[in-house]
Amino acid sequence: MNPARVASTSDSSTTLWKLGQYQNPIAVTFGDLDLLLCCFVIAPSTLILAFYFWTTPNVLKDRRRWHLPPGPPGLPFIGNILDLSDGERMREKALAWTKKYGHVFHTKVGGADYIWLSSPKAVRDLMDKKSAIYSSRPPAPLAGDVASAGRRQLFMAYGPRYRTVRKISHALLNITQSTKYQPVQDLESKQLLYDLLHDPEHFYDHNRRYSAGVIISITYGHRIPNWDNALARSVYKVVNNMQNYASPGAWMVDTFPSLQNFPEIFFGNWRTFGKKCFEHDSPIYLGLWGNLKKEVDTGKAKDCFCKDFYESNPEKQGLDTLQAAYQCGGLVEAGSETTSAFLNTFLLFATIHPEVVQNGQEELDRVVGSERYPTWEDAPNLPYIRAIIKELLRIRPPNKIGMQHSTTEDDWYEGMFIPKGSLVMLNWWAINYDPERWESPYEFKPERYLGYDLPAAAYLNVADPNQRDHVSYGAGRRVCPGIHVAENSLYLNISRILWGFNIKKKQVNGKEITPSGDMVPGWMCIPQPFECAIEVRSAKHAKIIECIWAEAEAELEPEEKLS
Ligand code: HEM
CATH class of the missing domain: 1.10.630.10 (Cytochrome P450)
Incomplete structure (x- = not known):
């Protein structure tokens, strides 16, 4: 945010307004928008991003993560x-x-x-x-x-x-x-x-x-x-x-x-x-x-x-x-x-x-x-x-998902990294x-x-x-x-x-x-x-x-x- 710029924009527009020559009110709004954008979008987003990178594992913090097993790409933050x-x-x-x-x-x-x-x-x-x-x-x-x-x-x-x-x-x-x-x-x-x-x-x-x-x-x-x-x-x-x-x-x-x-x-x-x-x-x-x-x-x-x-x-x-x-x-x-x-x-x-x-x-x-x-x-x-x-x-x-265990140590398997x-x-x-193992696997065949x-x-x-x-x-x-x-x-x-x-x-x-x-x-x-x-x-x-x-x-x- 640039307070100086906000003040000058505001001053000049007030003067123009007084002179009856005001033609561009959007100039004011842009300035205010900058401020709002900074306060409510950019700063919080930066904070959230910083928090995310700080709290979640990523390749910047741990290079072994380049070797994670392959998998479907997910969405930012929420993954899959x-x-x-x-x-x-x-x-x-x-x-x-x-x-x-x-x-x-x-x-x-x-x-x-x-x-x-x-x-x-x-x-x-x-x-x-x-x-x-x-x-x-x-x-x-x-x-x-x-x-x-x-x-x-x-x-x-x-x-x-x-x-x-x-x-x-x-x-x-x-x-x-x-x-x-x-x-x-x-x-x-x-x-x-x-x-x-x-x-x-x-x-x-x-x-x-x-x-x-x-x-x-x-x-x-x-x-x-x-x-x-x-x-x-x-x-x-x-x-x-x-x-x-x-x-x-x-x-x-x-x-x-x-x-x-x-x-x-x-x-x-x-x-x-x-x-x-x-x-x-x-x-x-x-x-x-x-x-x-x-x-x-x-x-x-x-x-x-x-x-x-x-x-x-x-x-x-x-x-x-x-x-x-x-x-x-x-x-x-x-x-x-x-x-x-x-x-x-x-x-x-x-x-x-x-x-x-x-x-x-x-x-x-x-x-x-x-x-x-x-x-x-x-x-x-x-x-x-x-x-x-x-x-x-x-x-x-x-169950419909699979059974969850979790690891208590870092591990490697067939060249892939499995984090703790x-x-x-x-x-x-x-x-x-x-x-490959069960012919017609969707069929019930005892x-x-x-x-x-x-x-x-x-x-x-x-x-x-x-x-x-x-x-x-x-x-x-x-x-x-x-x-x-x-x-x-x-x-x-x-x-x-x-x-x-x-x-x-x-x-x-x-x-x-x-x-x-x-x-x-x-x-x-x-x-x-x-x-x-x-x-x-x-x-x-x-x-x-x-x-x-x-x-x-x-x-x-x-x-x-x-x-
Ligand atoms: C057809 C019936 C059953 C099926 C298919 C079944 C399947 C399972 C599965 C998949 C798990 C999790 C295993 C894992 O985490 O790798 C489990 C855990 C467990 N089951 Fe069964 N189960 C059945 C019946 C029973 C019965 C009758 C009992 C008790 C008399 C029982 C007691 C337990 C206990 C105590 C656990 C927790 C184990 C742990 O986390 O240490 N289950 N069962």
């Missing part, structure tokens, strides 16, 4: 956020970018580097082999810090506290321990068959009851006989809250963590919202944990995860009460909606693909027959059922849909997995990473610790549903309704509620279902019964 925030289109982008830029590529959102690992080899080389530096999570001021008070394992940065909670979840969910939970899965699966027999219309909620029921029973030892159950409702409210704020891109502050240093009012009052979520969620989890402790102390607790955890003395392991409460609640969050989403996705694909139902039933009739129902022992003899499970996980991984603090995305859409004889956990560390079945349980040190429980649930229910029921398109006024296959809005791959016809295969099958549920229910406490 517009591409990344549209979850529905992310799948196509993930595939197109992999084709164009290769198996490791780079995108940017604000100051954050995203490194996309789009081949099994890159996942193996980095997330698995270098898991010591590829196992953190990106900062999430809302989801991780405020709404979870830093206590949710899923969002925790890698460090001593994370290692402790990870050890606990692994110890309580490993393959040996998970066999302890099989009777719960067996019981709840019998109710699922009974529910489908008597009320097939509400299959969607029956699958949700099954999944929540198993995980709440495994975690807290309480049975959920129906979907209106108060405990299930309150826990699900927490799960839904979490899904709202945890979706990538849902809150600016979690996309650009440095915004937490500015007044929250500019960014949707995120802190106030996060505190509200915490104030709603924490009493529920603390209440459940407190009750469980009382039940253990009075000898009334049933065998469950929390009981074993409480008896292992969490305080001695450095975990406070809040952490202990969230450790248990976190399992319910991680294990319920994921499992039910896959059971409903199974029914969706079964409705659209009669040949899959037919092939599955042929195998079940051959191995199990119609005199009895499928049990755990049948699993090794049902390769087509196993193939259906793998194909479901391949074609619909748990990068968000490293497990690009499961590109890997699971790689046309038979592609015939010959993959092992459960998913056994493929995590298979010598040749290209032989991995899929990457939908994650990778490295953060791989889903509930993998055995999850696979057991999918096996038991998919085999039993196919054994007992025909699944077809629903007919309305003589017209078949084909489900759209759309997913609910949000981060996770959950199918939109849809219609289908689920009919018991024969009177014999119906009788077996009635009998097994009657026997199972007779063993239950009165409050645990269905009616």
Whole structure:
């Protein structure tokens, strides 16, 4: 700004005005405009630019950034956020970018580097082999810090506290321990068959009851006989809250963590919202944990995860009460909606693909027959059922974006620089849909997995990473610790549903309704509620279902019964 120039312009124009010779008022406005331009545009822009270059990594500050992996150019400041925030289109982008830029590529959102690992080899080389530096999570001021008070394992940065909670979840969910939970899965699966027999219309909620029921029973030892159950409702409210704020891109502050240093009012009052979520969620989890402790102390607790955890003395392991409460609640969050989403996705694909139902039933009739129902022992003899499970996980991984880890050290890979603090995305859409590996990847073809004889956990560390079945349980040190429980649930229910029921398109006024296959809005791959016809295969099958549920229910406490 030049004050002298402003003054002289103003003086001369005043004189001209007085003389009645004023002809060019614009001269005045130009001067004022200069001033305004300086005050309100140039100076703030310079300040913003300076702040941006000062706070965000760039090649001027770090020349190694010339060697970042290739990737799509983004817009100034915001980078590729517009591409990344549209979850529905992310799948196509993930595939197109992999084709164009290769198996490791780079995108940017604000100051954050995203490194996309789009081949099994890159996942193996980095997330698995270098898991010591590829196992953190990106900062999430809302989801991780405020709404979870830093206590949710899923969002925790890698460090001593994370290692402790990870050890606990692994110890309580490993393959040996998970066999302890099989009777719960067996019981709840019998109710699922009974529910489908008597009320097939509400299959969607029956699958949700099954999944929540198993995980709440495994975690807290309480049975959920129906979907209106108060405990299930309150826990699900927490799960839904979490899904709202945890979706990538849902809150600016979690996309650009440095915004937490500015007044929250500019960014949707995120802190106030996060505190509200915490104030709603924490009493529920603390209440459940407190009750469980009382039940253990009075000898009334049933065998469950929390009981074993409480008896292992969490305080001695450095975990406070809040952490202990969230450790248990976190399992319910991680294990319920994921499992039910896959059971409903199974029914969706079964409705659209009669040949899959037919092939599955042929195998079940051959191995199990119609005199009895499928049990755990049948699993090794049902390769087509196993193939259906793998194909479901391949074609619909748990979320629409990919799984985020973050790096705790700078690294180099195949001549490319991967900066410390990068968000490293497990690009499961590109890997699971790689046309080089999976013929017609968009088609639902379980038979592609015939010959993959092992459960998913056994493929995590298979010598040749290209032989991995899929990457939908994650990778490295953060791989889903509930993998055995999850696979057991999918096996038991998919085999039993196919054994007992025909699944077809629903007919309305003589017209078949084909489900759209759309997913609910949000981060996770959950199918939109849809219609289908689920009919018991024969009177014999119906009788077996009635009998097994009657026997199972007779063993239950009165409050645990269905009616
Ligand atoms: C079909 C069902 C399931 C699928 C597809 C699934 C998938 C996943 C994925 C992809 C992750 C993130 C892995 C990564 O960051 O690399 C994860 C994390 C997790 N899962 Fe699962 N999951 C399922 C069921 C379960 C169940 C039943 C439980 C508990 C009994 C569970 C407990 C957890 C926990 C505690 C984490 C957080 C791990 C961490 O950050 O250390 N999951 N799961």
